[in-house]
Amino acid sequence: MNTRLIYSIEEQVTDVLRSALIAGEYEPGSKMNESTLASNLGLSRTIIRRVLMSLYKEGLLNNAEGHGYYVLEPLNQKTKKMLLHIRSSIEKYAIRAFKKRASVRDYDELETILSRMNNHCKQNKYLEFIKADIDFHGYFVRLAGGDDLHNLWQPVVFRIHMHKGISKTFQSDVDEHALILNAMKNQDTKTAIDAILDNIA
CATH class of the missing domain: 1.20.120.530 (GntR ligand-binding domain-like)
Known part of the structure; x- marks a missing residue:
């Protein structure tokens, strides 16, 4: 059987945040604060940083170089x-x-x-x-x-x-x-x- 039944913590957090972003639970233009997310989720900032990078690559976040990741504004x-x-x-x-x-x-x-x-x-x-x-x-x-x-x-x-x-x-x-x-x-x-x-x- 090739189906994966076990997901890493990083994958689980990515899935949770992805769903929240898609559902519009974060305010457009707001910053995804690494420290706050790490504290709230009980995870290291390194893991959170990788999660945010994944979501950025999926087109769900903006990356302001040197300033972190931000929620996208609504489409015109x-x-x-x-x-x-x-x-x-x-x-x-x-x-x-x-x-x-x-x-x-x-x-x-x-x-x-x-x-x-x-x-x-x-x-x-x-x-x-x-x-x-x-x-x-x-x-x-x-x-x-x-x-x-x-x-x-x-x-x-x-x-x-x-x-x-x-x-x-x-x-x-x-x-x-x-x-x-x-x-x-x-x-x-x-x-x-x-x-x-x-x-x-």
Whole structure:
């Protein structure tokens, strides 16, 4: 079995801070203070520094040389439109490629992620819901184009989600993903793409 079940403290902290940033829990433009984070989390500044560097590389923080890391400001409309275009182009390609490459196991994996989304919806766990949402889209993007495509797609998605807020109910988002998955299972590429575009708009 190749699946990793144990994550380092550094990976766990990166995941926690990533989720908080994506959910907009930090004030735009605020500094990610190494000393404060290290004290609050009971970790060394060295670990926190590596975590912040990782988040910077993922496009979730700005690095003001010599002054540390800062939370990104919200996207302006022009930039947001451009990033949505990039994301939609990648996911449209991925849906078409997924149709040719997907196995029964891949559809089962998407069902599992959708089930996670539904559970988080019922429990009103916003951060976990967002992570499952990203996992759903990321799964078929990675299958379609491997790590190269996924690594292009991921920071775009992270950036779009930051400061987005909750624009619709959890349940409507679950329903949209169910529509996407059902269309994919039925080999209905057009409906799947239309549903994807509706979901990410």
